[in-house]
Amino acid sequence: MQSLSRFRDPAPSRWAYRKQRLMLTPAFRFFLRAGLPFSVVFLAVAIYLANGDRRATLVEGAAEMRRQIEQRPEFQVRLMAIDGASAGVDEDLREILPLDFPVSSFDLDLEGIRKRAEELDAVASASVRIRSGGVLQLDVVERTPSVVWRGRRGLELLDGEGHRVAALAHRTDRPDLPLLAGDGAEDAVPEALELLSVAGLIEPRIRGILRVGARRWDIVLDRDQRILLPEAGAVAALERVIAMDEVQDLLDRDVTVIDMRNPKRPTLRMGIAAVEAFRDAGLFRHGAN
Amino acid sequence: MPVSFDMEPTETMRDLYHSQRTMRALRRAAIQRGVVAVLDIGTSKIACLILRFDGPERTRITDGVGPLAGQSSFRVIGAATTRSRGVRLGEIDAMGEAERAIRTAVQAAQKMAMVRVDHAIVCVSGGAPRSYGLAGEIELEADVVAETDVARVLASCDVPDYGEGREVLHAQPVNFALDHRTGLGDPRGQIGTRLACDMHMLTAETVLIQNLLHCVKRCDLELAGVAFSAYASGLASLVEDEQELGAACVDMGGGTTSVSVFMKKHMIYGDAARLGGDHVTLDISKGLQVPLNVAERIKTFHGGVVATGMDDRDMIELGGETGDWDHDRRTVSRSELIGIIRPRVEEVLEEVRVRLDAAGFDHLPSQQIVLTGGASQMPGLDVLAPKILGQQVRIGRPLRVHGLPQAATGAAFSSAVGLCLFAAHPQDEWWDFEIPTERYPSRSLRRAVKWFKDNW
Numbered sequence: 235m236q237s238l239s240r241f242r243d244p245a246p247s248r249w250a251y252r253k254q255r256l257m258l259t260p261a262f263r264f265f266l267r268a269g270l271p272f273s274v275v276f277l278a279v280a281i282y283l284a285n286g287d288r289r290a291t292l293v294e295g296a297a298e299m300r301r302q303i304e305q306r307p308e309f310q311v312r313l314m315a316i317d318g319a320s321a322g323v324d325e326d327l328r329e330i331l332p333l334d335f336p337v338s339s340f341d342l343d344l345e346g347i348r349k350r351a352e353e354l355d356a357v358a359s360a361s362v363r364i365r366s367g368g369v370l371q372l373d374v375v376e377r378t379p380s381v382v383w384r385g386r387r388g389l390e391l392l393d394g395e396g397h398r399v400a401a402l403a404h405r406t407d408r409p410d411l412p413l414l415a416g417d418g419a420e421d422a423v424p425e426a427l428e429l430l431s432v433a434g435l436i437e438p439r440i441r442g443i444l445r446v447g448a449r450r451w452d453i454v455l456d457r458d459q460r461i462l463l464p465e466a467g468a469v470a471a472l473e474r475v476i477a478m479d480e481v482q483d484l485l486d487r488d489v490t491v492i493d494m495r496n497p498k499r500p501t502l503r504m505g506i507a508a509v510e511a512f513r514d515a516g517l518f519r520h521g522a523n
Numbered sequence: 524m525p526v527s528f529d530m531e532p533t534e535t536m537r538d539l540y541h542s543q544r545t546m547r548a549l550r551r552a553a554i555q556r557g558v559v560a561v562l563d564i565g566t567s568k569i570a571c572l573i574l575r576f577d578g579p580e581r582t583r584i585t586d587g588v589g590p591l592a593g594q595s596s597f598r599v600i601g602a603a604t605t606r607s608r609g610v611r612l613g614e615i616d617a618m619g620e621a622e623r624a625i626r627t628a629v630q631a632a633q634k635m636a637m638v639r640v641d642h643a644i645v646c647v648s649g650g651a652p653r654s655y656g657l658a659g660e661i662e663l664e665a666d667v668v669a670e671t672d673v674a675r676v677l678a679s680c681d682v683p684d685y686g687e688g689r690e691v692l693h694a695q696p697v698n699f700a701l702d703h704r705t706g707l708g709d710p711r712g713q714i715g716t717r718l719a720c721d722m723h724m725l726t727a728e729t730v731l732i733q734n735l736l737h738c739v740k741r742c743d744l745e746l747a748g749v750a751f752s753a754y755a756s757g758l759a760s761l762v763e764d765e766q767e768l769g770a771a772c773v774d775m776g777g778g779t780t781s782v783s784v785f786m787k788k789h790m791i792y793g794d795a796a797r798l799g800g801d802h803v804t805l806d807i808s809k810g811l812q813v814p815l816n817v818a819e820r821i822k823t824f825h826g827g828v829v830a831t832g833m834d835d836r837d838m839i840e841l842g843g844e845t846g847d848w849d850h851d852r853r854t855v856s857r858s859e860l861i862g863i864i865r866p867r868v869e870e871v872l873e874e875v876r877v878r879l880d881a882a883g884f885d886h887l888p889s890q891q892i893v894l895t896g897g898a899s900q901m902p903g904l905d906v907l908a909p910k911i912l913g914q915q916v917r918i919g920r921p922l923r924v925h926g927l928p929q930a931a932t933g934a935a936f937s938s939a940v941g942l943c944l945f946a947a948h949p950q951d952e953w954w955d956f957e958i959p960t961e962r963y964p965s966r967s968l969r970r971a972v973k974w975f976k977d978n979w
Contacts, residue, residue, distance in 0.1 A: 243623065244605070244627055245623035245624060245626050245627040246626055246627065246630050248626075250630075251626045251629075251630055251742070251743075252743065254630055254633065254634070255633070255639050255743060258633055258637065258638060258639035259639050
């Protein structure tokens with residue numbers, strides 16, 4: 235039984251046909267599968283974030299969450315322990331590292347702390363770490379002063395490399411350390427220490443070592459005696475003087491200056507009494523040596 | 524001897540080249556993309572097959588013909604058939620109706636294939652096709668035949684005046700002759716002085732093709748090729764030796780019966796009679812006073828062309844919905860039905876005979892005739908046809924192609940299947956060769972290159 239009203243055109247309409255063809259287009263299908271969801275999400279997020287207040291709320295929320303985590307007791311640092319520093323240095327360190335304990339370990343700039351600690355003259359090197367139990371551990375290696383230097387700014391302690399360690403009020407505070415003087419002496423401390431190490435028997439007589447013209451050393455002995463050393467080969471020259479002293483008791487005689495600046499020809503300046511005695515004995519002769 | 528390559532091609536020739544070349548380019552683009560639709564717009568049904576090309580054949584090709592006769596390069600991935608509407612005698616009658624029917628078929632096929640097609644190759648059965656034999660001859664410039672010489676000899680064929688409002692469907696070089704040797708398939712590279720060629724040209728009404736183009740375009744498809752339906756059927760239903768030795772393919776469709784004659788694997792003649800299976804249905808409808816759809820059902824279920832004594836006792840219920848008991852309870856014997864069908868089928872076959880005679884089919888070495896198309900499935904046709912067409916008649920079914928559904932393997936689909944083969948391996952046509960005059964730019968460029976080579 236087929237009536238006219240039930241007759242339906244089996245042909246798709248133009249738009250149905252086009253829609254089917256569109257749905258069979260790979261690019262369009264990709265757009266539906268990936269492009270459309272992406273753009274919808276992107277649009278939604280963009281609309282939500284277009285409002286400044288919402289953005290601020292989000293940022294605040296994130297910051298708040300971060301702060302909450304940072305302030306958990308597990309991450310709190312309560313005290314600082316300094317190892318390897320003398321009492322004065324310890325005090326100085328605590329002074330230059332202004333930390334308000336308790337502080338979160340996230341807020342600590344360990345590298346910065348280390349750098350600031352090393353800026354202190356008395357500190358050779360420092361290592362910083364956070365120990366379990368909330369302790370900021372600062373391990374310090376101090377510089378050991380090896381000489382006293384009398385420079386233009388007064389007395390200073392220098393270590394073996396010539397680096398400043400601390401200021402000194404009186405020479406008598408550190409009588410155990412040798413005294414250096416003169417401009418540029420701090421740059422040649424290792425050489426001075428070497429000179430002292432070869433001084434041997436005359437060491438107790440050394441009052442200090444003087445840097446002359448920032449290029450060579452004078453060794454100043456008691457009884458106003460001086461040993462003038464050359465720029466190069468100062469140690470060898472000093473050894474030679476000591477050898478002469480051992481053989482001929484050079485330094486025990488009335489000699490004011492032993493000039494070794496020309497290493498090939500040591501020159502002596504005699505004391506006045508010696509010169510007179512020499513003249514009285516008629517020993518001066520022109521060209522004599 | 525005037526050499527014809529400096530003859531200006533006519534305006535129509537240029538147009539033809541242009542439109543056919545466009546279609547050829549579209550077909551190439553479609554195959555590049557891998558998907559093309561084949562549309563058989565017939566009077567009784569519209570079939571749409573969607574082909575997928577898997578690129579150049581990976582299998583080894585032996586002796587020119589690949590495995591499965593070179594069809595392994597494509598596969599049918601979608602097929603749909605729908606009742607045709609708005610088509611009469613193979614020509615589009617009501618544009619909107621036809622467009623809707625095409626949309627139905629294309630949509631169903633696309634749904635099956637899950638792929639969108641943009642290019643369609645269609646076949647034409649109506650439009651009063653007419654075929655012409657053309658001949659051309661040239662003197663060769665060099666000793667060896669080059670591709671340009673082939674183009675020149677094709678261009679030298681004098682085109683007959685095929686009338687206003689007609690368009691060339693096919694123009695295929697059929698035969699080449701070099702000096703005294705004829706029957707060359709491919710003269711390129713051979714040595715000689717005079718090259719002659721025979722060409723077969725088939726024309727159809729321009730209006731028909733324009734309507735078809737318009738209809739296909741309204742379905743958002745692009746026309747990528749047009750083929751004559753009997754040519755397509757012949758490609759699908761003639762076996763290789765029949766195509767080689769000479770055979771006629773008769774595509775008995777709903778509205779038209781088209782004929783093509785093949786020789787040496789080329790179509791050498793094509794024609795169509797505006798008679799077909801629908802006329803049989805119409806006769807039954809008129810003779811038995813039944814509606815057309817009932818007549819069609821009776822024809823397909825009970826039809827035949829050879830009556831036997833048994834058929835007198837085989838009564839067929841005609842049915843009806845008028846409410847008049849006597850009218851609705853009528854019966855008719857199968858003999859009477861055959862008595863209505865047979866004269867019309869005979870008329871169709873006579874019509875075919877006339878056309879074959881006009882083509883000089885008697886002179887072919889082999890006179891095989893293959894009947895195909897939907898109307899060739901009529902029982903008893905294999906007995907009736909030899910009486911009219913001669914002894915060598917068989918009923919043909921199309922070649923099996925990859926992926927073709929079982930429902931589309933019948934004789935009614937031979938032109939659709941033939942279009943698949945046409946899409947995959949088109950024969951060389953006239954417009955596949957360059958027009959000589961169009962080569963002037965490249966020649967001047969070559970001359971410039973030569974000048975540079977000589978002077979630098």
